[in-house]
Amino acid sequence: MSTTLFFRGDHTESVQIDYDPKVTSYDKLLKLFWNNHDSTACHTRQYMSAIFYHNEEQKEAAEKSKEVHQKKKMRPVVTKILKAETFYDAENYHQKYLLRNKRALLNSLGLNDKQVITSHVACRLNGYVGGYGSEDQFDEDLPKLGLSKEQEEFVRNCIDQAYPA
Incomplete structure (x- = not known):
């Protein structure tokens, strides 16, 4: 797992997780994501809540998990689901x-x-x-x-x- 920092006005600090699907699943990673931060807090682009997907299957799973998570929240979930682009390691x-x-x-x-x-x-x-x-x-x-x-x-x-x- 690596932290990424983009040095432009539009960067988002994030982690990219390379995982073995024989050991864990994308759905389990999504559950960890939802359970370990406040998905309803509005932040600047640098610190926004986001899931970056690499393919349509991940996109659909992320969107479905967001819908399920939203039903548990009183406030709107502001997490963005975005296509992954170039990932840059932080310093x-x-x-x-x-x-x-x-x-x-x-x-x-x-x-x-x-x-x-x-x-x-x-x-x-x-x-x-x-x-x-x-x-x-x-x-x-x-x-x-x-x-x-x-x-x-x-x-x-x-x-x-x-x-x-």
Whole structure:
């Protein structure tokens, strides 16, 4: 997942999610979208609520999900459904921002900027150090992450701060 920033007056900050349909579905991603932001808040174009589709199937699914979501809201849903155009990655310092703020952990991974952007490990760690993910989820991921004991302990401390006992 990468953040995008366009440096024109008409840009919208957004994420592009490349997903494996064997692991999750577009419909599940739409549910996450609707459940994790205020779709009724009016913002400038830079911060507007939008779903960018890549094909007619995605467009139809997005429109249908918007209709279902609207029925649950008292105010109008202002989310726009737009055709995806060129996606531009944001500057490196915006990528995996939460992980980049944990400088010791980031440095210990030995990743260059391109690897930070594309690494599955960096993506998972960015979530954990930002308070997104439980200890149980981390335990399940741990064998796939290839972390040292020190790195594991650092991440566990971040999770403990987000989920105090």
